[in-house]
Amino acid sequence: MVNLILYGTESSPPVRAVLLTLRALQLEHEFRPLDMQAGDHLKPEMLRKNPQHTVPMLEDGESCIWDSHAIIGYLVNKYSQSDELYPKDPLQRAVVDQRLHFETGVLFHGIFKQLQRALFKENATEVAKDRLAELRDAYALLEQFLADNPYLAGPQLTIADFSIVATVSTVHLSYCPVEDTKYPKLSAWLARLSSLPFYEEDNLRGARLLADKIRAKLPKQFDKLWQKAFEDIKSGAGKQ
């Protein structure tokens, strides 16, 4: 009997990576929402469970595990009958791990968190050109990761796809659309992930929540052309 409790907020990309994994593995769990604005994650009982006070945080019986990448690997290792989502073969696993580290170091902490800090802590009203350039470089790398395969770590869906789609879909909907003409493989991959039956509930809904907050902070960057690109994407996003 599985006794899993996930703490977090659905707008958080790493939380959504865990939700996607739980769903793909059909694992029963309880989701305990935390109000991050109100500082729920900093309360003493939460700090005892996770001194780093980040979400997602997973409680499995007596054990607490945090960092989405550690959590999603753990879930497959412990609960999956098959190793498809996180292959045991050393080389295949190294490719998945590389993608997971890319998400942590480059996409999330290198780019996305910097943007969030600028917008929500420093009250910036534009995405700095350097930040956009870094993100486009990251998109170009992802395009290369997808050169020979439909998924980021090979011919089959893995936890690397869940981790990266949670962040990429958020920036795609908020300030840097994955344009089909520039990044055809990445755009097709996003559509492929979007067609998973649980994608809307476990990722898109939360991604939209956060993207709406980010876009509201960027009034100057939304001239008519820019706006139109987003309207097109938004209206098509649920159908992909």
Ligand SMILES: N[C@@H](CCC(=O)N[C@@H](CS)C(=O)NCC(=O)O)C(=O)O
């Ligand atoms: N690399 C971590 C990032 C976790 C993270 O920074 N989460 C944010 C929410 S998106 C958070 O908990 N921020 C609150 C804090 O750091 O106190 C992961 O993948 O779990």
